Amino acid sequence: EVKARGEGGIERYRPGMEARGAERRRLVADLHTAITSGQLVTHFQPVVTLPGGRITGAEALVRWQHPSEGLLGPGAFIEAAEQSGLIVALGAWVLRDATREAATWPGELTVSVNVSARQLRETGFPDLVAAALRDSGLPPHRLTVEITESLAVGGGATAGNLQALRDLGVRLSLDDFGTGASTLSLLASCPVDQIKLDRSFVPDGGSFAIADAVAQMARAFGLQAVAEGVETAEQAARLTALGYDRAQGFHFARPMSAADLRARLAGEVVVTATPLGHR
Ligand code: C2E
Ligand code: MG
Ligand code: MG
Ligand code: MG
Secondary structure: OHHHOOOOOOOOOOOOHHHHHHHHHHHHHHHHHHHHOOOEEEEEEEEEEOOOOOEEEEEEEEEEEEOOOEEEOHHHOHHHHHHHOOHHHHHHHHHHHHHHHHOOOOOOOEEEEEOOHHHHHOOOHHHHHHHHHHHHOOOHHHEEEEEEHHHHOOOOOHHHHHHHHHHHOOEEEEEEEOOOOOOHHHHHHOOOOEEEEOHHHOOOOOOOHHHHHHHHHHHHHOOEEEEOOOOOHHHHHHHHHOOOOEEOOOOOOOOEEHHHHHHHHHOOOOOOOOOOOOO
């Protein structure tokens, strides 16, 4: 047994290991139940214009309404979903739920959906997206698929899938930008429309040099620049001065239920989204 290998082995036995293995299997089994029995919930965090702070869309963020633990954030289960392969079913559910919800929003509001490496490698992924768009009635240009940098170079059907999504008219965004293996050649070759500066580069005071460099890079490549994790008016002002087009963060709005977002939208004058540059 791998776990008993010891010296030179890949994993050393530690007391309690079976318990943790059992815990993980239990989590995966419960998550499977959650996906199939309607315990998942999509929350939405508004994305706003800079300057102006007007809502142009929202990012879909999955939660698990756990029967005994309460509302769980993705930090509690996404990794287990990825490792077990359940992320494919989970991601498909989020895609359908988010597009169905966004189709009810007024104007040209957009929805962003996070997609993991495993999903994007699946040959059938573009068909799944096409079906979600068709069944919801959401126009393709109102859907943005968020991927991470490491994932954009991730083998299998990935490159073909990214192009297929683009051909459908779906927008692509590079999420958590700056934390992965970003290279200039990736930006030049990957058919993305938007980059989202990771919130670790939105400092509370201190230097905005990285945020500045990323904004300039976005301009050079003709990409929309979004800043995430904006928590203060000061940060919003700095990012606006640096040329960020969009922002997301607690300063503007926290992730909220679909019903709360609808109520908020009902009280807003909705802007028409500016078309993204197509390359
Ligand atoms: P992300 O895509 O980078 O999403 C942004 C995260 O930052 C969200 O955390 C959001 O609640 C949080 N956030 C937003 N504004 C602020 C702020 O001003 N300050 C701080 N400190 N945090 C802020 P959340 O909802 O816990 O999601 C965490 C991550 O889980 C996401 O990061 C994304 O990578 C992943 N995720 C969420 N939903 C899905 C999904 O449906 N599928 C997949 N594959 N991944 C998902
Ligand atoms: Mg995201
Ligand atoms: Mg992000
Ligand atoms: Mg992030």
